[in-house]
Amino acid sequence: MRRVALTVNGTRHELELEPRELLVYVLRERLGLTGTTVGCDTSSCGACTVLVNGESVKSCTMLGVQADELEITTIEGLARNGELHPVQQAFHDHHALQCGFCTPGMVLAAVSLIESGEATDEPAIRAGLEGNLCRCTGYHNIVKAVAAAAGVR
Amino acid sequence: MAITESIQTVVGTSVKRREDASLLRGRGTFVDNLTLPGTVYMAIVRCPYPHARIVTMNLDVARAAEGVVAAFSGADLAEDWKGSLPCAWPVTEDIKMPPHFPLATDEARFQGDGVAVVIASSRALAKDAAELVEIDYEPLEATADVEKALEDGAPLVHSDLGTNECYVWKLETDDFQAALDAADVVVTRRYFQPRLIPNAIEPRGVLAQVGPSDEVTIWSATQVPHILRFALQIVLGYPESKIRVIAPDVGGGFGSKLDVYAEEALAIALAKRLGRPVKWTEERAENYVATIHGRDTVHHLTFGATKDGKITAVKSEATCAMGAYLQLVTPGIPLLGAWIYSGPYEIPNYSVTFTGVFTHTTPTDAYRGAGRPEATYVLERTMDALAAELGMDPLELRRKNFVKEFPHTMASGLTIDSGDYDASLDRLLELLDLDSIRSEQEALRAGGGAQQIGVGYSTYNEMCGLAPSRILGAIRYAVGGWDSATIRFQPLGSVQVVTGTSPHGQGHETTFAQIVADQLGVDLGDVEVLHGDTAVSQLGMDTYGSRSLTVGGVAIWHASQKIVDKARKIVAHQLEVSEDDLEFANGSFSVVGSPDRAMDVKAVAFQAHSAHNLPDGMEPGLEATATYDPPNFSWPAGAHAAVIEVDIETGDTRLLRYVAVDDVGTPVNPMIIDGQIHGGITQGVAAALWEEGVYDEDANLLSTTMTTYLVPSAAELPSFETARTETPSPTNPLGVKGVGETGTIASAPAVINAVVDALSHLGVTDIQMPATPERVWRAIEEARQ
Numbered sequence: 001m002r003r004v005a006l007t008v009n010g011t012r013h014e015l016e017l018e019p020r021e022l023l024v025y026v027l028r029e030r031l032g033l034t035g036t037t038v039g040c041d042t043s044s045c046g047a048c049t050v051l052v053n054g055e056s057v058k059s060c061t062m063l064g065v066q067a068d069e070l071e072i073t074t075i076e077g078l079a080r081n082g083e084l085h086p087v088q089q090a091f092h093d094h095h096a097l098q099c100g101f102c103t104p105g106m107v108l109a110a111v112s113l114i115e116s117g118e119a120t121d122e123p124a125i126r127a128g129l130e131g132n133l134c135r136c137t138g139y140h141n142i143v144k145a146v147a148a149a150a151g152v153r
Numbered sequence: 154m155a156i157t158e159s160i161q162t163v164v165g166t167s168v169k170r171r172e173d174a175s176l177l178r179g180r181g182t183f184v185d186n187l188t189l190p191g192t193v194y195m196a197i198v199r200c201p202y203p204h205a206r207i208v209t210m211n212l213d214v215a216r217a218a219e220g221v222v223a224a225f226s227g228a229d230l231a232e233d234w235k236g237s238l239p240c241a242w243p244v245t246e247d248i249k250m251p252p253h254f255p256l257a258t259d260e261a262r263f264q265g266d267g268v269a270v271v272i273a274s275s276r277a278l279a280k281d282a283a284e285l286v287e288i289d290y291e292p293l294e295a296t297a298d299v300e301k302a303l304e305d306g307a308p309l310v311h312s313d314l315g316t317n318e319c320y321v322w323k324l325e326t327d328d329f330q331a332a333l334d335a336a337d338v339v340v341t342r343r344y345f346q347p348r349l350i351p352n353a354i355e356p357r358g359v360l361a362q363v364g365p366s367d368e369v370t371i372w373s374a375t376q377v378p379h380i381l382r383f384a385l386q387i388v389l390g391y392p393e394s395k396i397r398v399i400a401p402d403v404g405g406g407f408g409s410k411l412d413v414y415a416e417e418a419l420a421i422a423l424a425k426r427l428g429r430p431v432k433w434t435e436e437r438a439e440n441y442v443a444t445i446h447g448r449d450t451v452h453h454l455t456f457g458a459t460k461d462g463k464i465t466a467v468k469s470e471a472t473c474a475m476g477a478y479l480q481l482v483t484p485g486i487p488l489l490g491a492w493i494y495s496g497p498y499e500i501p502n503y504s505v506t507f508t509g510v511f512t513h514t515t516p517t518d519a520y521r522g523a524g525r526p527e528a529t530y531v532l533e534r535t536m537d538a539l540a541a542e543l544g545m546d547p548l549e550l551r552r553k554n555f556v557k558e559f560p561h562t563m564a565s566g567l568t569i570d571s572g573d574y575d576a577s578l579d580r581l582l583e584l585l586d587l588d589s590i591r592s593e594q595e596a597l598r599a600g601g602g603a604q605q606i607g608v609g610y611s612t613y614n615e616m617c618g619l620a621p622s623r624i625l626g627a628i629r630y631a632v633g634g635w636d637s638a639t640i641r642f643q644p645l646g647s648v649q650v651v652t653g654t655s656p657h658g659q660g661h662e663t664t665f666a667q668i669v670a671d672q673l674g675v676d677l678g679d680v681e682v683l684h685g686d687t688a689v690s691q692l693g694m695d696t697y698g699s700r701s702l703t704v705g706g707v708a709i710w711h712a713s714q715k716i717v718d719k720a721r722k723i724v725a726h727q728l729e730v731s732e733d734d735l736e737f738a739n740g741s742f743s744v745v746g747s748p749d750r751a752m753d754v755k756a757v758a759f760q761a762h763s764a765h766n767l768p769d770g771m772e773p774g775l776e777a778t779a780t781y782d783p784p785n786f787s788w789p790a791g792a793h794a795a796v797i798e799v800d801i802e803t804g805d806t807r808l809l810r811y812v813a814v815d816d817v818g819t820p821v822n823p824m825i826i827d828g829q830i831h832g833g834i835t836q837g838v839a840a841a842l843w844e845e846g847v848y849d850e851d852a853n854l855l856s857t858t859m860t861t862y863l864v865p866s867a868a869e870l871p872s873f874e875t876a877r878t879e880t881p882s883p884t885n886p887l888g889v890k891g892v893g894e895t896g897t898i899a900s901a902p903a904v905i906n907a908v909v910d911a912l913s914h915l916g917v918t919d920i921q922m923p924a925t926p927e928r929v930w931r932a933i934e935e936a937r938q
Contacts, residue, residue: 025276034183039356045864075177091177092173095827098658098832100176101405102354107177126866127868129867135353137832137835140831141827142867144872
């Protein structure tokens with residue numbers, strides 16, 4: 001076991017972790033933050049995407065102990081004072097989710113894409129979301145929502 | 154009391170989804186998010202061979218491992234099963250239905266067949282210990298090829314049956330062969346539609362507990378809580394009255410969660426044995442072998458036609474993989490397409506034969522469209538082949554054969570209630586701008602460059618909304634096709650709607666609330682839609698086959714009429730007028746001619762509950778249940794076109810445009826309809842271009858991850874161009890038709906037709922799905938020789 005300190009959605013947690021525990025299971029099972037979902041366990045689908053120090057990371061690809069002293073944002077930490085983050089709001093406005101299982105990861109990937117300035121047009125948004133799979137929407141409305149949140153056409 | 158603001162136009166508008174609020178905040182209730190005190194975790198040991206005898210099994214090391222609570226072989230649990238995992242669709246009287254228990258005991262019949270189970274205090278420890286189960290297997294010969302499995306000497310999946318043939322099912326009109334022989338032109342084509350792996354992004358999951366009086370509660374990522382409840386009685390012997398099935402938020406299904414799975418029965422059996430809640434969450438690698446697949450059929454399709462392009466006969470002979478066992482509706486999947494091999498065309502002579510075949514593979518079952526994509530693919534591909542044979546324009550051939558008058562009874566025997574196929578095609582061509590596509594195509598061909606383009610069409614119809622129970626019975630489907638709804642006014646005027654359908658992304662809560670708000674004249678916000686828990690929704694037939702709106706939604710409409718009828722009696726009694734003198738609009742009853750004498754429906758609800766002044770003999774409360782069994786299937790239709798770019802040097806393809814015009818009757822929520830169509834198109838495009846579950850010659854599955862089975866991302870797809878034509882269904886009072894599967898049914902043939910069109914000047918006439926760069930390149934090379 002190893003002692004680590006993670007800051008998740010602004011709250012610092014000191015935890016004893018097994019070295020093999022994946023970050024996604026630390027979030028889900030140790031901290032009860034089940035908004036981050038597991039779709040493939042193999043870094044293919046992106047459902048488990050979170051922000052680590054502001055950058056999108058597939059949390060099934062990172063060990064919990066690697067997150068020591070890092071800042072993590074999960075879907076639960078995105079809305080502020082009950083108000084949806086603009087990307088969450090755009091997903092609602094544009095019907096960019098159906099079953100909602102990939103949505104937390106997709107939203108966080110989009111937040112990262114927009115904040116890094118890479119969401120410049122539709123092709124860039126499509127390329128930027130390549131690591132996040134959705135089986136319901138065909139991406140049409142996801143791309144519209146991200147473009148709207150990014151203020152591009 | 155103020156009259157409710159008029160909101161009786163909420164049907165037909167794009168109301169934003171109420172489901173989003175929790176899902177967007179990460180507060181979904183997916184099964185893996187749930188645990189109970191004392192929960193233990195189950196891991197399944199799966200056979201790594203496609204076919205093997207289990208010679209010995211030693212569980213001692215696993216049982217002694219850290220955290221392990223118990224471990225069982227298939228033989229250890231054999232006494233727990235009161236019946237086989239059920240197949241609800243024995244399509245013929247002499248179908249072969251081998252037993253299928255949750256764990257194999259002496260012989261495993263596909264790679265991934267469960268053979269033992271380990272339960273431990275954590276997910277990780279269960280998985281660790283599963284690796285410690287020692288099994289001595291004797292590998293046996295296996296085949297995954299649906300045609301080779303029928304050959305003499307093929308390895309048998311169930312040796313006691315003496316054959317891999319599961320059934321032969323046939324539907325043929327009188328004097329069919331004479332009609333075909335009389336045709337001027339006969340075209341026959343062979344098609345293989347590979348396996349598709351559904352890949353709902355949420356893998357399956359189960360949490361089960363059994364109480365001290367054998368009261369069973371199971372949370373499952375299922376589309377079919379009601380069907381699962383009665384299946385669990387069959388497998389485990391608990392009476393349905395003691396079984397509560399909860400389908401919480403379910404992360405997509407596409408048919409793959411329309412089933413009754415071994416792990417659901419195992420979790421309950423082990424929860425009973427251990428006295429603790431048992432949880433299992435499928436890993437993606439398991440999902441590829443342990444959750445059903447779709448398609449895997451070989452078709453020979455024949456058209457007979459006159460010289461001027463009138464199709465006189467259609468004949469389909471299909472060999473369809475069942476996999477190693479029959480799951481819930483495995484044998485019936487081809488039949489879901491059996492009546493529509495004439496599609497939107499008037500074809501008077503009709504012959505369809507299906508041969509179901511066991512192979513050493515994961516069982517097949519419903520995957521989005523289920524039988525209808527298969528039928529539509531071979532039909533729409535062969536329309537293009539016939540057009541080429543006749544030297545006709547493929548659209549002219551389609552128009553010439555369209556059914557023009559409705560209702561139309563097809564040669565297959567079912568009646569299409571409504572449609573306007575020309576209207577959809579007209580609208581498609583308005584959007585498509587075919588002239589400029591053809592000009593560009595000509596210019597590219599003349600230029601001789603690597604990049605060429607093509608355009609392909611699919612004009613389709615389909616039967617969905619399953620459906621009339623009598624017809625389902627006549628085709629040997631074991632359950633009914635009705636659905637149920639309860640509407641319950643609370644005393645202070647809020648409304649609970651309980652539906653027997655079970656959504657998993659389709660937005661039923663929003664759509665159904667729209668129907669109720671309109672019918673009862675209440676605010677959308679006053680309507681709560683409940684589902685997915687058999688303790689709350691006691692009657693229902695669940696969600697599959699694009700049935701939820703056309704059956705469940707219509708049941709809600711009927712229940713709302715019963716509410717209005719009862720409320721009208723109360724108002725007539727209290728205002729001392731005849732019921733006939735009352736009109737109901739915008740949530741208010743008023744006396745005809747004296748609009749100041751009125752009562753709001755919410756006030757009626759309060760009166761119904763206070764019961765101070767009700768008509769003699771009337772029961773208190775304002776609640777109604779309706780069970781609706783539709784008199785016909787639902788018949789959506791449309792016209793789709795794909796424009797594709799092909800690099801003729803590398804074989805790479807790129808979908809440039811996808812234009813879809815669909816007629817799904819009267820829209821309730823256009824935004825949700827478009828979303829269904831986008832997702833459906835994507836799954837059909839993916840089948841055409843990327844996705845294929847590949848088995849090797851020894852029946853080892855090679856497509857075992859999302860990197861070898863190519864579920865598309867946003868980067869591979871364009872935005873779609875969608876439009877609707879509307880012919881309301883006369884079958885139901887809402888005029889609605891199903892929409893969940895239309896995109897998938899229509900899109901694969903449009904895309905392959907476009908690829909072939911792009912290469913037609915090179916002599917290419919067919920491409921095997923999916924049109925991978927290698928296949929495209931080889932097709933070009935073969936055509937050159």
